[in-house]
Amino acid sequence: MPDIKLYGVTVSAFVAKVRIVLDMKGLAYEELTPPDGYGSPTYRTIVPAGSVPGVVIDGRPVSDSNAIIELLEALAPEPRLMPEDPFKAAKVRSLLGFHDTRVEAAARTLFPVIKSDWRANSGPIDTGIAGIEAALERLDTMVAPSPFILGKTPCFADLAYPVTLQMAEIMAAEMEREITVPDRINTWRIETAKLDSVARSLIIARNAMEGWMASFRV
Ligand SMILES: N[C@@H](CCC(=O)N[C@@H](CS)C(=O)NCC(=O)O)C(=O)O
Numbered sequence: 599m600p601d602i603k604l605y606g607v608t609v610s611a612f613v614a615k616v617r618i619v620l621d622m623k624g625l626a627y628e629e630l631t632p633p634d635g636y637g638s639p640t641y642r643t644i645v646p647a648g649s650v651p652g653v654v655i656d657g658r659p660v661s662d663s664n665a666i667i668e669l670l671e672a673l674a675p676e677p678r679l680m681p682e683d684p685f686k687a688a689k690v691r692s693l694l695g696f697h698d699t700r701v702e703a704a705a706r707t708l709f710p711v712i713k714s715d716w717r718a719n720s721g722p723i724d725t726g727i728a729g730i731e732a733a734l735e736r737l738d739t740m741v742a743p744s745p746f747i748l749g750k751t752p753c754f755a756d757l758a759y760p761v762t763l764q765m766a767e768i769m770a771a772e773m774e775r776e777i778t779v780p781d782r783i784n785t786w787r788i789e790t791a792k793l794d795s796v797a798r799s800l801i802i803a804r805n806a807m808e809g810w811m812a813s814f815r816v
Pocket of ligand 1: 610647649651661662663664698
């Protein structure tokens with residue numbers, strides 16, 4: 599078994615993606631917060647990119663969630679979360695990219711809004727939610743889960759989205775709004791949330807979000 603340290607913050611959907619994969623593969627690891635915070639000079643002596651998630655595996659640092667999960671797949675191939683077929687693998691990678699650059703990116707626009715006086719200025723909330731809904735509508739045309747994206751067994755792309763969707767919904771609810779999630783996407787995320795590893799990270803992320811948001815309540 600490799601010695602694995604996962605550096606992260608519990609509100610991060612990128613960190614959740616890596617934690618879910620570690621849990622799916624039954625790998626033992628220690629989860630740590632970056633000393634002095636991510637981006638700090640101290641953390642950068644451990645993980646030079648300074649971003650979270652970062653892992654140190656047998657003393658070797660690796661950053662970027664997608665690079666990390668592909669490394670984990672190579673080190674611990676079971677259960678297989680990346681298909682062998684190159685076209686299917688490309689589909690999984692494109693959905694990981696869509697998650698990172700569209701859905702998560704749209705969801706994170708709500709972070710500064712929550713810190714602002716959103717009751718007095720609701721425009722940024724509506725813009726943020728419209729962006730999230732537009733990304734989810736696009737996603738709905740890209741996948742046909744049954745129950746998972748590639749069929750009976752989950753792949754990386756199934757595991758990346760549930761925490762991000764929950765994060766967006768929690769922030770929207772805090773600002774007295776709802777996000778309309780396409781029916782198929784909602785059914786898929788409910789199926790995916792039944793996986794123990796996903797369920798665990800959903801709870802961790804929910805608790806972290808609640809704690810974070812409480813600090814902005816007046
Ligand atoms: N592409 C990166 C994005 C991760 C990311 O944006 N992490 C944020 C926290 S949620 C971060 O570390 N920001 C500070 C930085 O990038 O220096 C990944 O997939 O790991």
